[in-house]
Amino acid sequence: MKAELRGNATTSIYLQNLSLFNTQQSSLSGALKGCLGSLDAACIEKLLLHCASALERNDVTLAQQVMWVLNNVASSTGDPNQRLTSWFLKALISRASRLCPTAVNFNGNGIVERRLMSVTELAVYVDLIPWHRFGYCAANSAIYRAIQGYSRVHILDFSITHCMQWPTLIDALAKRPEGPPSLKITVPSCRPPVPPLLNVTSEEIGLRLGNFAKFRDVPFEFIVLDDSPNASESDNPFHFESILSQLSSLDLNLADDEALVINCQNWVRYLCDEPNGVDSRDASLRDIFLDIIKALDPNLVILVDEDVDLCEPSLASRITTCFNYLWIPFDALETFLPKDSCQRLEYESDIGHKIENIIGFEGFQRIERLELGSKLVQRMKNAGFLSLPFGEETVSEVKSLLDEHASGWGMKREEDTLVLTWKGHNSVFATVWVPSNGYVN
Amino acid sequence: MSGNGLFSVRDPVQEPKANPINKRRNLPGTPDPDAEVVALSPKSLMATHRFVCDICKKGFQRDQNLQLHRRGHNLPWKLKRRTKDREQPRKRVYICPETTCVHHDPSRALGDLTGVKKHYSRKHGEKKWKCERCTKKYAVKSDWKAHSKICGTREYKCDCGTVFSRKDSFITHRAFCDALAEESTKFNPSNFRNEPTLAPPPSAATIPDNFRILGPEFAIPHLNSCGFSGSSSSAFLASVFGSDRPEFVPTVPMSIFGSPSASFLGSGASVLELPQCVKEEEESKSSISDAVSSLYGSSDQNHPQQQSQGLMSATALLQKAAMLGATMANPPLLNDMGLGLMNSSSSYFHNHTNFCSLSQNLNESLLSSLSSTVTCSPGGDRVLVFGDSDSSSPTADTENTLSNMVMQANGNVSRPRVVQGKLNHALVEGNLTRDFLGVGGKPRTHVNQQGLADFASLGSLSADLSPVQFT
Numbered sequence: 030m031k032a033e034l035r036g037n038a039t040t041s042i043y044l045q046n047l048s049l050f051n052t053q054q055s056s057l058s059g060a061l062k063g064c065l066g067s068l069d070a071a072c073i074e075k076l077l078l079h080c081a082s083a084l085e086r087n088d089v090t091l092a093q094q095v096m097w098v099l100n101n102v103a104s105s106t107g108d109p110n111q112r113l114t115s116w117f118l119k120a121l122i123s124r125a126s127r128l129c130p131t132a133v134n135f136n137g138n139g140i141v142e143r144r145l146m147s148v149t150e151l152a153v154y155v156d157l158i159p160w161h162r163f164g165y166c167a168a169n170s171a172i173y174r175a176i177q178g179y180s181r182v183h184i185l186d187f188s189i190t191h192c193m194q195w196p197t198l199i200d201a202l203a204k205r206p207e208g209p210p211s212l213k214i215t216v217p218s219c220r221p222p223v224p225p226l227l228n229v230t231s232e233e234i235g236l237r238l239g240n241f242a243k244f245r246d247v248p249f250e251f252i253v254l255d256d257s258p259n260a261s262e263s264d265n266p267f268h269f270e271s272i273l274s275q276l277s278s279l280d281l282n283l284a285d286d287e288a289l290v291i292n293c294q295n296w297v298r299y300l301c302d303e304p305n306g307v308d309s310r311d312a313s314l315r316d317i318f319l320d321i322i323k324a325l326d327p328n329l330v331i332l333v334d335e336d337v338d339l340c341e342p343s344l345a346s347r348i349t350t351c352f353n354y355l356w357i358p359f360d361a362l363e364t365f366l367p368k369d370s371c372q373r374l375e376y377e378s379d380i381g382h383k384i385e386n387i388i389g390f391e392g393f394q395r396i397e398r399l400e401l402g403s404k405l406v407q408r409m410k411n412a413g414f415l416s417l418p419f420g421e422e423t424v425s426e427v428k429s430l431l432d433e434h435a436s437g438w439g440m441k442r443e444e445d446t447l448v449l450t451w452k453g454h455n456s457v458f459a460t461v462w463v464p465s466n467g468y469v470n
Numbered sequence: 471m472s473g474n475g476l477f478s479v480r481d482p483v484q485e486p487k488a489n490p491i492n493k494r495r496n497l498p499g500t501p502d503p504d505a506e507v508v509a510l511s512p513k514s515l516m517a518t519h520r521f522v523c524d525i526c527k528k529g530f531q532r533d534q535n536l537q538l539h540r541r542g543h544n545l546p547w548k549l550k551r552r553t554k555d556r557e558q559p560r561k562r563v564y565i566c567p568e569t570t571c572v573h574h575d576p577s578r579a580l581g582d583l584t585g586v587k588k589h590y591s592r593k594h595g596e597k598k599w600k601c602e603r604c605t606k607k608y609a610v611k612s613d614w615k616a617h618s619k620i621c622g623t624r625e626y627k628c629d630c631g632t633v634f635s636r637k638d639s640f641i642t643h644r645a646f647c648d649a650l651a652e653e654s655t656k657f658n659p660s661n662f663r664n665e666p667t668l669a670p671p672p673s674a675a676t677i678p679d680n681f682r683i684l685g686p687e688f689a690i691p692h693l694n695s696c697g698f699s700g701s702s703s704s705a706f707l708a709s710v711f712g713s714d715r716p717e718f719v720p721t722v723p724m725s726i727f728g729s730p731s732a733s734f735l736g737s738g739a740s741v742l743e744l745p746q747c748v749k750e751e752e753e754s755k756s757s758i759s760d761a762v763s764s765l766y767g768s769s770d771q772n773h774p775q776q777q778s779q780g781l782m783s784a785t786a787l788l789q790k791a792a793m794l795g796a797t798m799a800n801p802p803l804l805n806d807m808g809l810g811l812m813n814s815s816s817s818y819f820h821n822h823t824n825f826c827s828l829s830q831n832l833n834e835s836l837l838s839s840l841s842s843t844v845t846c847s848p849g850g851d852r853v854l855v856f857g858d859s860d861s862s863s864p865t866a867d868t869e870n871t872l873s874n875m876v877m878q879a880n881g882n883v884s885r886p887r888v889v890q891g892k893l894n895h896a897l898v899e900g901n902l903t904r905d906f907l908g909v910g911g912k913p914r915t916h917v918n919q920q921g922l923a924d925f926a927s928l929g930s931l932s933a934d935l936s937p938v939q940f941t
Contacts, residue, residue, distance in 0.1 A: 070575040110572055148646035156639045166638070196645030197638050234646075241645035244653075353577055360572060364592075433620075433636050436588075436613055452573075452589070453581040 073102060073114050074352055080121050081345045081388075092125050105377070106368050109359040116381030117352065120388040127389075143378055145228035148191075148237065154225055155193045157376060158361045159434050160457060163449040164294045164333035165194040166430045167459040170423035172290050173201050175329040175461075176210060181287035183213045185322075187296040189220055191227050192234050194294070196241060203245035210288075211248035214238070217272045218254050221299040221396060223386075224379035254279075269300060269314055276321045291322050294333040298399045302340055315398075319412040323464050330414065330462040332405065336448060336455040339387055339399040351387050355380055357451045364435045402446055402458035415465035416445040505561040507576045512567045515590055568594050588612075629653060 076099055083092035096118060103115035146154060155161040176182050182202075186192065195214060202209045216231055227234075235251030242249030254275050283289055300318050304311040312320070322330060337354040341347050358380060366373040386397045400408075406416065424440075427447065431438045439450045449457040514520070519529025521536035525543050530536040540547040563579035564586035572578055573589060580586040588610050597607035599614035603622045608614035626640035627633050629649035634640035644650060 069569065070572055070578060074577075108570075108572075149643055149648075152639070152642045152646055156636070156642070162638065193642055196642045199645070200641045237646050237651070240651055244650060356572060356578065430638070432616070436592075436610075436616070453585065454578075 070110055070352070070356065073099075073110060074349060076102070077114075077117055077121070077348050077352060078345050081348045084121065084124055085344055089125060092121070096122060096125070105374065109356060109363045112377055113352065113356055113359045116377065116384045117348070117388065119381060120385040123385055123389040143224060143226060143375065143382075145226050147228055148234065151191060151225055151227055152193060154372070154376065155190055157366075157372060158358060159431060159438055159449065160358060160361075161190055161193065161294075162430060163427065163440075163447075163457055164459050165197065166427050167419060167423060167447055168292060168294065168331040168333060168461075169194065169198040169201060170426050171331065171417075171419060171461045172198060172292075172329060173205075174420055174423070175290070176288045179286055179288040179328075180210050181213070181284055182210045183215065183281060183283065183287055183289050185289070185291045185325075185327075186214055186216045187292060188294040189223060189296065190225060190294070191231070192216065192238060194292070195238055199238070199242050199245055199247050199249070203247050209245075209247040211250070212242065213250040213252065215252040215254060217275070219272070221296075223299075223396070224382050273314065273317060273321060276318075277324070279325070281325065288329070289325060289327040291325070291327045291330045293322075293331060295335070297332060297405065298334050299396050300398075301393070302398050302400065316408070316412060319409065319414075323413055326464060328463070329417075330464075331459070332409065332462065333457065333459045334402070334405065335399050336402040336458045337399050338401045338404070339397065344388065347387055351384060354456075355384065357454060357456050361435065361437065361451055364437065402443075402448065402455075402460070405458075406444075406446060406460060409460070409462055413465050414462040417461045417463060418445045419447055419459075419461065505563045505579075507579055508562050508564050510564065510567060510586075512590070515567060515587055566590055566593075 076095055080092050080095040080099065083089075083095060099114060099118045099121075102111060103118045104111040105115045106112070107115075155165075172182075172184070184195075186194075188194065192214070199212065202212060214235070216235075218231070231253045232251075235253065239249050239251055254272070281289065297315060297318070300313070300315040302313045302315045305314050305317065335354075337350060339347055339350060339354075341350070359377060362373045362376060383397055386395055409416070419442075424442075424447070427440055431440055431449075437452045439453070441448050441450055443458075445460060447459045448455050449459075519531055521530040521533050522528070523530075523536060523539055523543070525540075525545070528539065530539060537547045561581075562583075563576070563581055564583055565576055565579045566573035566586060566589060568574060568590070571593060573580055573586070580589060591609040592613070595609040597609045599608040599611055601607070601614065601617055601621055603618075606617060606621075608617065620635070624635060624637070625633055626635075626637060628640065628644050628647055630647050632643065632647075634643065
């Protein structure tokens with residue numbers, strides 16, 4: 030029997046493979062009946078899992094049915110659960126559409142295009158919730174303290190938020206009692222193709238930063254690592270290998286009184302964590318990157334990323350974990366922005382982009398490879414880094430930052446890691462490191 | 471749990487610190503499986519004096535206080551000992567009693583009683599506390615107090631008129647604001663030429679004074695030989711500019727804007743003077759050596775005339791660049807000249823519309839609610855594409871358009887460029903007329919209860935179709 034689903038209220042549904050429902054722990058029908066009264070997260074999560082397992086089994090019909098139900102729940106302008114569900118549904122559909130046998134292979138990246146922001150809009154965007162500012166604040170404070178006594182600083186900036194971190198550092202350096210150091214910031218020429226997307230280039234960012242630095246009397250220089258000629262020809266659109274090769278041949282020419290800081294915020298997760306080669310003992314790009322930056326002998330390495338484990342090969346576990354993590358920004362935005370707010374919709378759309386990649390893709394196309402903070406900490410230690418604790422001043426600065434935001438935001442310490450929490454749930458972690466010179470692998 | 475929710479609760483604030491070895495981290499997505507989930511009714515949640523004396527019915531917030539009070543009645547009393555030295559007490563998490571709330575789900579439970587109380591007030595309670603200075607209202611007194619402390623006390627105003635309550639937002643905005651750029655140009659009156667520029671006086675690289683980085687058009691003559699790419703031209707430029715500044719990596723200027731060339735202060739500046747270069751190119755059909763000599767030779771003092779043409783609006787410059795780029799064979803130049811696209815993040819398009827084996831009805835209903843465009847504000851950069859809502863007849867058409875799209879995708883994925891495909895055009899165009907919620911669709915703010923009911927009632931239908939038991 031063919032399954033027909035209509036979007037209208039009157040439905041006549043004839044199911045194929047009805048015995049499917051018997052084999053599942055929590056039957057689909059039971060889940061649905063439970064949903065009639067309420068839309069709680071557990072119910073939605075079950076539906077998502079049903080969909081995921083249907084997709085994993087290539088059972089498009091069942092997946093389709095669940096999607097139909099989810100479609101009734103989802104709403105991009107509803108409450109946070111509904112909004113989150115709408116993005117999950119889109120991601121699942123994207124995945125499902127690729128299960129259908131098609132005449133061609135789709136190897137592109139299903140990236141949702143969004144309106145490009147201007148720099149001032151991005152400045153507002155990163156401050157809507159302290160998701161990014163937390164990392165900036167902890168890092169800048171740590172940097173400020175680490176470069177005491179140095180008259181020059183060179184920062185290698187690996188991040189996805191287009192240097193929004195640096196104005197506050199420039200401001201702090203300008204007020205340094207012994208006078209500002211001269212500041213050089215280097216950024217890679219390309220970045221992961223993820224939001225937030227800007228309508229200007231890195232060079233323009235650098236020019237504006239330079240303008241601001243001059244305004245504050247901080248000697249400043251901005252460098253964009255040039256793209257190697259081979260990069261645009263490669264099949265891999267992310268150019269990470271070219272960045273790595275540029276980095277490993279980078280001659281920084283550091284002066285004696287120049288401090289080197291490497292800032293990695295929301296970056297390391299885009300480096301593949303699977304062995305980069307045929308042998309399973311081959312190092313991953315992630316590990317290679319860490320080796321390279323260690324070899325640069327930095328004074329300080331900052332590592333900030335999202336504290337969630339999304340490296341699992343199993344789709345179902347990724348869906349659950351993702352759902353139980355990304356509710357956080359949706360919930361946070363709900364507290365102070367109205368349901369039809371443009372800023373909110375755009376922010377959520379960017380998260381939707383992430384969801385789409387995590388759920389919709391596999392292999393090298395799945396670029397969002399988030400790792401738990403604790404795992405990344407271990408990885409850093411294995412790579413020969415020593416963690417540093419955050420000073421009390423830094424902690425109090427972060428605390429006052431969070432006080433200025435909604436009251437659900439908090440912070441906790443887990444050994445040397447600072448973790449941003451929303452209503453007690455971990456969201457973003459921040460760590461600082463130095464190379465451990467006496468480390469024996 | 472008793473009906474009225476009164477039961478002895480250990481003071482939640484004083485849970486003993488967990489032994490680090492036994493410490494269980496609350497992992498997002500996998501809450502502590504051992505935690506005891508406590509569900510209080512709204513009444514008991516908000517009850518303030520839950521410990522009641524048997525004799526006089528006086529209520530107390532804490533058990534200790536009640537016990538001390540009982541002493542006054544000459545009743546047996548005993549203060550509970552802390553179980554510090556014994557085994558770890560079970561961690562308690564609390565869920566919100568409101569069934570539709572996100573925190574009603576045990577996996578989103580909140581870790582302490584105070585937290586869930588505050589949450590309940592904030593989210594489901596009445597906002598009784600009003601700020602005197604502004605219109606904000608709060609349900610929790612401490613929130614109101616915290617707000618009153620800062621309301622109106624600190625305000626940061628940017629030259630552009632925007633006001634900020636937080637210092638770091640203000641600083642970040644200020645750094646990138648056009649107002650700062652314009653302010654800097656005011657220091658260089660000789661450069662007031664055309665309309666106020668968007669261009670800040672760049673101090674992007676420490677290069678010798680009066681040095682100018684030329685636009686890519688100077689690399690253009692070399693395009694055919696080395697192929698245009700960022701590195702080849704900048705490598706060229708680097709070699710031209712000499713090796714005495716090894717750390718200087720001149721980048722091919724990606725965005726073009728005029729600049730006050732006299733603003734070589736302090737750290738020096740790199741000046742991107744496209745129109746000047748264009749002029750020279752046109753005039754002299756300069757070879758590279760000419761270009762180089764003009765580089766070294768020109769200075770503000772020597773060539774005030776050139777400088778006077780230095781400023782052009784950003785738009786005009788971009789147009790010039792586009793013209794130049796158009797004459798070259800290599801389309802990526804357009805993109806790399808900064809026409810609104812980043813190097814690597816550009817227009818990929820998304821195809822998730824090939825429901826060739828899914829039913830057409832599902833197509834229609836799902837697609838109609840999922841095609842969307844962000845139409846929040848006017849602006850020229852709208853390229854949102856999500857879903858191809860044109861594929862109403864999925865079969866053959868979709869496959870053809872799919873092939874088109876994919877072939878373009880194949881060609882485009884590795885090169886950042888604006889996708890010019892017909893389909894993409896249709897997508898962009900088509901979507902511009904739709905609102906965010908779908909094809910003229912009504913916003914779905916509620917669950918289609920009837921639909922769900924029908925779906926769930928399939929249980930009865932199925933009896934006719936096959937003998938399957940539904941729970």
